[in-house]
Amino acid sequence: MKPGLSALTHPRTIADFFTQYEKNEPFVVHHPKETLSSLRELDFLSSLDKLLSIWPYSIQAHLPDKRDESSSIDTDPAKAKKCFEEGMGLLFNEAHRLLPLLQTWLEEIRKDLGLSAQTYSRCLIYATPDGKGTAAHFDQNINFVLQIHGTKIWKLAPNEHVANPLTRHLMGTEPDNEMAGYLENELPSQMPKTAQTIELNPGSLLFVPRGYWHSTEAQGEALALNFTFTAPTWIDLFTTALRSRLALSPEWRETANGVSDPERRDEAEAYLETLLAGLKEDLPHWEAAGILGATEPLSE
Numbered sequence: 001m002k003p004g005l006s007a008l009t010h011p012r013t014i015a016d017f018f019t020q021y022e023k024n025e026p027f028v029v030h031h032p033k034e035t036l037s038s039l040r041e042l043d044f045l046s047s048l049d050k051l052l053s054i055w056p057y058s059i060q061a062h063l064p065d066k067r068d069e070s071s072s073i074d075t076d077p078a079k080a081k082k083c084f085e086e087g088m089g090l091l092f093n094e095a096h097r098l099l100p101l102l103q104t105w106l107e108e109i110r111k112d113l114g115l116s117a118q119t120y121s122r123c124l125i126y127a128t129p130d131g132k133g134t135a136a137h138f139d140q141n142i143n144f145v146l147q148i149h150g151t152k153i154w155k156l157a158p159n160e161h162v163a164n165p166l167t168r169h170l171m172g173t174e175p176d177n178e179m180a181g182y183l184e185n186e187l188p189s190q191m192p193k194t195a196q197t198i199e200l201n202p203g204s205l206l207f208v209p210r211g212y213w214h215s216t217e218a219q220g221e222a223l224a225l226n227f228t229f230t231a232p233t234w235i236d237l238f239t240t241a242l243r244s245r246l247a248l249s250p251e252w253r254e255t256a257n258g259v260s261d262p263e264r265r266d267e268a269e270a271y272l273e274t275l276l277a278g279l280k281e282d283l284p285h286w287e288a289a290g291i292l293g294a295t296e297p298l299s300e
């Protein structure tokens, strides 16, 4: 099957997938041995040792304190092996750099999802020692996990605390200032009771929606390949368009002089007021098609 969303979600349909995607719900399929072989049989995924032997970049080892990538060190393959043996999970970031085929998969999945060409798409490989995994958290990105070796137990729960988070969050820590401003409910200190458990075995494919709570634990050594997409929000598209529009103006491009000087603050405010007046005149003429035409040309 050619690279893309339908190969991942097979034998379930893309329509099936989008039903879940639009509800921001997880989606899982368990591929038989013969499908997705172009990914599952990649030589560098045949074992952790093989991967370590060819990996030319640094590797993130997750320290045991938090069981989370927010507490990690960058290391080289030789030291990474030792970290793994001592029970630390390893993250191989941007693994698509290894192989154009993975870049093709990323690009095709992104287009099938209909995400912006400005999306940050990357492959991650997680190697997890027996009994280890990640503590409960949510991500601002969306993620497809393909289990390559071993078994991983995932706990997943809908996020009733914050919709469409702009940043990642580890349960039990303070939210960043911006997120604190848009929280809908107090963040939980443990996984909600409604959490479902999904067991991933070699060939299992799990879609993890944006902002969905999850934690993982490996049974035996586990290796997983992820396709991860951090897509622009409407905020990103609009502010990009706004910036390019304002950049046409020498007045908007001026250095914001005097703003921190109590003596000149009034003058600075008056100047910004004239800029805003011009923008207010311009804004009624803005149209969605024009914005997307500039930020997201369809000719690709």
Ligand SMILES: [Fe+2]
Pocket (backbone or CB within 6 Å): 137, 138, 139, 214
């Ligand atoms: Fe995650």
